[in-house]
Amino acid sequence: MNAAAAAGEGAGHLTEERRARALELVSLYPHPRSALVPLCHLAQEQDGWLVPAAVEEIAGLVGITPAEVLGTASFYEMLHTEPVGTYVVSVCTNIACMLQGAYELLDHIEQRLGVRPGSTTADGTFTLEDVECIADCGRAPCLAVNHRFVGNVTPESFDRLVDDLVAGRLADDIPAHGTLVRVRRRGGLAVDDDTVWAEREAMAQRLAAAAAEGQS
Amino acid sequence: MTVTDAPRIVTARLGQEGSHTLERYLAAGGYEGLRKALAMRPDEVAAEVDAVSLLGRGGAGFPAGRKWSMLRKAPTTYLVVNGDESEPATFKDHLLLEGDPHQLIEGVVIAAYAIQAARAFIYVRGEFALGLERVQAALNEAYEHGAVGRDIFGSGFSIDIVVHPGAGAYICGEETALLESLEGKRGFPRIKPPYFPAAVGLYGEPTVVNNVETLSNLPWVLVHGSGAFTALGAGRSTGTRLFALAGHVANPGVYEVEMVKTTFRDLVYDDALGGGIPGGRGLKALIPGGVSAPWFGPEHLDLPLGQDEVGEAGSMLGSGSVVVMDDTTCVVRAAWRITRFFWRESCGQCTPCREGSGWLEKVLRRIEEGAGRESDVDLLMDLCDNLAPGVSWPPQQTTICVLGPSIPSSIASAVRMFRDDFLVHVKEGGCPHG
Numbered sequence: 001m002n003a004a005a006a007a008g009e010g011a012g013h014l015t016e017e018r019r020a021r022a023l024e025l026v027s028l029y030p031h032p033r034s035a036l037v038p039l040c041h042l043a044q045e046q047d048g049w050l051v052p053a054a055v056e057e058i059a060g061l062v063g064i065t066p067a068e069v070l071g072t073a074s075f076y077e078m079l080h081t082e083p084v085g086t087y088v089v090s091v092c093t094n095i096a097c098m099l100q101g102a103y104e105l106l107d108h109i110e111q112r113l114g115v116r117p118g119s120t121t122a123d124g125t126f127t128l129e130d131v132e133c134i135a136d137c138g139r140a141p142c143l144a145v146n147h148r149f150v151g152n153v154t155p156e157s158f159d160r161l162v163d164d165l166v167a168g169r170l171a172d173d174i175p176a177h178g179t180l181v182r183v184r185r186r187g188g189l190a191v192d193d194d195t196v197w198a199e200r201e202a203m204a205q206r207l208a209a210a211a212a213e214g215q216s
Numbered sequence: 217m218t219v220t221d222a223p224r225i226v227t228a229r230l231g232q233e234g235s236h237t238l239e240r241y242l243a244a245g246g247y248e249g250l251r252k253a254l255a256m257r258p259d260e261v262a263a264e265v266d267a268v269s270l271l272g273r274g275g276a277g278f279p280a281g282r283k284w285s286m287l288r289k290a291p292t293t294y295l296v297v298n299g300d301e302s303e304p305a306t307f308k309d310h311l312l313l314e315g316d317p318h319q320l321i322e323g324v325v326i327a328a329y330a331i332q333a334a335r336a337f338i339y340v341r342g343e344f345a346l347g348l349e350r351v352q353a354a355l356n357e358a359y360e361h362g363a364v365g366r367d368i369f370g371s372g373f374s375i376d377i378v379v380h381p382g383a384g385a386y387i388c389g390e391e392t393a394l395l396e397s398l399e400g401k402r403g404f405p406r407i408k409p410p411y412f413p414a415a416v417g418l419y420g421e422p423t424v425v426n427n428v429e430t431l432s433n434l435p436w437v438l439v440h441g442s443g444a445f446t447a448l449g450a451g452r453s454t455g456t457r458l459f460a461l462a463g464h465v466a467n468p469g470v471y472e473v474e475m476v477k478t479t480f481r482d483l484v485y486d487d488a489l490g491g492g493i494p495g496g497r498g499l500k501a502l503i504p505g506g507v508s509a510p511w512f513g514p515e516h517l518d519l520p521l522g523q524d525e526v527g528e529a530g531s532m533l534g535s536g537s538v539v540v541m542d543d544t545t546c547v548v549r550a551a552w553r554i555t556r557f558f559w560r561e562s563c564g565q566c567t568p569c570r571e572g573s574g575w576l577e578k579v580l581r582r583i584e585e586g587a588g589r590e591s592d593v594d595l596l597m598d599l600c601d602n603l604a605p606g607v608s609w610p611p612q613q614t615t616i617c618v619l620g621p622s623i624p625s626s627i628a629s630a631v632r633m634f635r636d637d638f639l640v641h642v643k644e645g646g647c648p649h650g
Contacts, residue, residue, distance in 0.1 A: 028378045030335070031419060036400035037383045041342070062400065075402040075563075077384030078342045090343075095507060095539055096305040096462035098553050132386060132557050133304035134343050137462035137537075138469040147345040180342065180381060183349045186356040190365030191374040196334050199374055200291070203332060207259060 010060030013053035018046055022061055024188055032062040036072055040079050044178035049080040077131070078147075085120045085127035087165055088177045089113070090144045093130045096137035105141050106130060108155040112162060125166065127177075148174045219482045219489065222448050222474035225456050226432045230315040236350045238357035241318035247363050249435035253326045254371035261330040265434065267442040269454045273308075274298055274389070274427030275506065275535045277523050279452075284331050286414040288422040295333040296418060297324060298394055299340040299347075299428045302386040303506035304557055306537040308458035308470045309428040313340060313347035316432070317354035321377065323431030325364060326438060328375045331424055335376055339394055342382040352379050386561035390617045391425040393563070404563050405617035429458055429536075449475035453522035457536055459483055463502075464542040466491030476522035480504065480512070483521065484540055497542040501633060505534025507554045508622035510609055511629035530609050546649040547637050551630040552580035558623045569620025572603045576627060583638060586646030593631060593638045600624035 014022055022042055025035045039061060043054035050073055052066075059066040073079040091109060093102045106117070109128065115121055117130040136142040139151020143158075150161060164170050175182065229235040229244055241247070253261045266281025287293055297320070301309040312320060320338070328336045340348050355377055358364040366374045380398060382388050388397045392406035395418050410416045417423020433455065437445050446454045453475040461483060462468045471489050473482070480502065484490040493499060501511045510531040512519070519529055526533050541550060559573035576599050582588050597607065604611035604621035607628050611621035631638060640648055 031399065033400035034380075034398060037342075037397070038381060040383065041381055072400065072402055073383075075385060076342075076382075079383050093553070094304045094557055095503075095550060095553055096468075098549070099463045099539070099541065099545065132560060133302065133306075135301050135307040135310040135341070137305045137307050137460060140462060140468065144343065147343050149346070180345055181348045181352060183352040183356070185352060185379070187359060187365075189376045190359060191376050193334075195366070195374055197291070199372060200332050200334065203258065203373075207257065210257065 008060070010057040013051070013057045014043065014046060018042055021184075022057075024185075026061055028185075028189065033064060036062050036064075036069065037076065037079075040069075040073050040076075041178070041180045044080065045180065046178070048086070048176065048178045049083050083120070083124075084177055085125050086176050087125060087145050087174070088127045088129065090129050090131040090134065090147075091117075092132070092134050092136070092140075092142055092144075094133035096133065097141040100140040102141040105153060105155065105158070109143075109158055112155075112159060126162075145174050146177045147180065219486050220474040220477045222456055222477070224472050225436045225445075226312065226316070226319065226429060226458065227470070227472040229319070230311060235315050236317055236354060238318060238354065238361060241316075242361075245439070246318055246435070247322055247361070247369075249438035250322050250325050250329075250363060251369055252438045253329055254369055254373060258330050258332055261326065261438070264442050265327075265330065265437060268437055268445040269452050270430060270433055270437070270445075271453060271523055272427055273429035273433075273457065273536060275303060275508075277533065280327075280426055280430050283412070283414060283424055283426070284327075286412055287331060287424060288415045290422050292334045292421045293331060294418045294421055294423040295324065295328045295331060295336040296391075296395065296398065296413075296423055296425045297336065297338040297428060297431060298389065298391060298425050299338055299344075299351075300382050300389040300394055301341055301344075301428070301535075302389050303508065303535040303537060304554070305460060305462045305503070305539045306506055306535040307460045307462075308536055310341075310344060310347060311470050312428050312432050312458075313344060314350050317347075317351045318358065319432050319435055320351070320428055321354055321358050321364065323434035324377060325368065325375065326434045327424070327426060327431055328377075329373055333375065333424070335378070337378050337380050337398060337418075339380045339382060339388075339398055342384050348379065348381055355379060385563075386557075387563045387617070387619060390619065393617070394425065395423065402563070404565055405619075407616055449477065449522070450520075451476065451522060452524055457521065457533070459521070460535075460537040461490050461540070462537065463540040464493050464497070464545070465540045466494050473521065476520045476525065478521050479518050480521065480538070481517040483538060484517070490540070493540065493542050495542075497544060500541045500543045500545050501547065501629070502541065503537075503539040503626070505532045506537050507539075507557065508532075508618070508625055509534045510625045511633065513633055532610075544649065546584075546647050547630040547634045548580065548584045548641050549647065549649075551626045552577065552584050554626040555580055555623060558619065562619060566615035566620060568603050568614045569623070572599055572620065573623055575599055576623060580627070583641050584647055586641070586644075588638075588642045590639065590642050592642065593635065596627055597631060600628055 388403040393403040397403040413423040
């Protein structure tokens with residue numbers, strides 16, 4: 001672990017439970033910075049978006065500056081540096097969906113939600129975005145709500161979806177924005193580097209011996 | 217589901233209840249390939265895979281065995297799985313990740329053993345929330361089963377696998393961008409040379425990057441042997457391959473078919489596959505291999521689905537996606553939408569791509585919206601020439617990665633095949649299709 005993380009620099013924003021998960025994430029990689037994107041997802045799970053205090057805490061965890069965290073996070077579509085709604089509705093308009101009427105569907109969705117892509121409803125419930133292919137083209141036109149896929153969408157089925165979301169009927173299937181993976185890694189790393197090193201070294205010698213035997 | 221009697225290699229369990237669980241995987245003979253591999257020497261496993269001519273299923277089609285053999289000798293090497301499937305209309309790895317994660321994990325451990333990797337990372341596109349959950353759950357089961365982790369099945373081989381979520385960036389499918397992303401940076405493709413991560417990869421160490429479908433073939437290859445695999449297909453294109461079929465077809469979906477022995481016509485029209493174009497309409501064009509690929513017309517329908525066959529015909533099988541456009545399709549709009557995609561996803565490092573994609577998008581949009589000029593058609597081709605001199609196939613490179621020089625593919629195809637459609641847009645002040 002890097003010195004800044006060990007000293008708890010920037011700590012205090014993530015809940016105790018998430019802080020523990022954050023430290024576990026950092027430990028999964030040979031270099032702490034690799035945990036940056038997973039940590040951003042973790043922060044979004046707590047706040048829905050990357051609040052400045054979370055950015056500072058992540059910087060401390062991986063040993064870089066908050067500006068470097070933001071500079072990296074801003075490259076990625078799924079990481080939000082401004083607040084978003086509880087439900088981020090991502091409508092695919094790429095070629096496969098377009099051929100199945102995605103833009104006509106998007107017109108309807110804009111009307112139903114009363115916002116254009118890139119904006120959030122006044123009550124903070126929905127953020128609408130038009131996105132590139134989300135790889136569910138067998139069910140075009142498709143969309144995702146908080147990255148949970150919904151296929152073969154019609155104006156009518158979209159209206160029902162909105163009603164169900166607002167009424168809380170889909171809470172089990174579609175968590176609030178930011179929650180990406182609800183399955184926890186069990187056990188962390190099972191093998192330490194020294195064990196792996198010794199095994200590889202032994203195998204290398206075995207292979208060299210086999211090669212020498214093959215030549216003789 | 218194949219038109220030949222080839223077995224289903226990677227989709228055998230897809231669609232079955234609980235196909236993602238360890239219980240179902242073991243009931244179907246799961247992890248037997250890994251047991252077999254661990255009883256062999258790593259170089260023997262690598263030789264077996266090299267013998268099957270397993271062309272990479274991600275897009276570039278580079279043989280997996282060759283990729284492994286190029287690894288620079290070093291104490292630490294890594295295996296990275298490319299599960300960042302983002303090429304528009306490609307949705308096959310998505311199904312494999314959600315539907316059969318144990319098959320992938322088994323393939324990963326086999327590959328890691330063959331190349332003696334120190335650790336493996338499965339990079340999964342961030343948008344695949346369910347896929348990420350399924351792979352993580354399967355990995356937890358695999359650790360408990362002894363198929364991953366310390367002393368796997370008592371063989372003395374140990375390895376850890378880390379599931380890593382992306383966060384939304386098409387370019388991270390490019391393997392050097394993926395490695396940058398995995399290092400916690402922006403997904404900027406790396407300057408070449410070195411051309412292959414096998415020399416300088418993750419954290420500067422030798423690294424093999426293999427696609428999800430590629431690795432998912434390994435358990436079957438180990439169980440049935442390389443001979444059974446090479447008995448399928450022809451030439452360099454052996455085995456089966458997944459094709460994601462979308463657009464104007466009756467049955468869009470992912471189909472596993474025998475390579476070379478199956479044609480585009482089979483894929484689009486066979487009742488067991490695409491089922492034809494709805495409404496009895498004709499075929500205007502199809503996009504083989506993802507939107508980076510030049511288009512084909514009806515005259516190419518009988519072309520076999522083989523890497524070299526399609527390459528010699530002037531396009532590529534690429535990512536294994538096929539988009540069908542019927543005779544009512546506005547090709548100007550199609551080319552515009554694909555170009556808009558590239559413009560949004562360009563990482564911005566190289567001028568031809570960053571600027572070229574934007575200008576092409578603007579010119580195409582004004583033609584589609586009715587404000588185009590007759591000279592715009594030649595202007596498009598001139599801009600394409602700046603991105604990929606000669607606008608030939610495969611494209612001449614002007615940039616760090618292949619994204620930029622791929623942009624002209626759809627535009628040049630649309631202009632060359634349907635120039636009149638562009639001129640009608642200009643003369644009639646908009647799209648005749650409405």
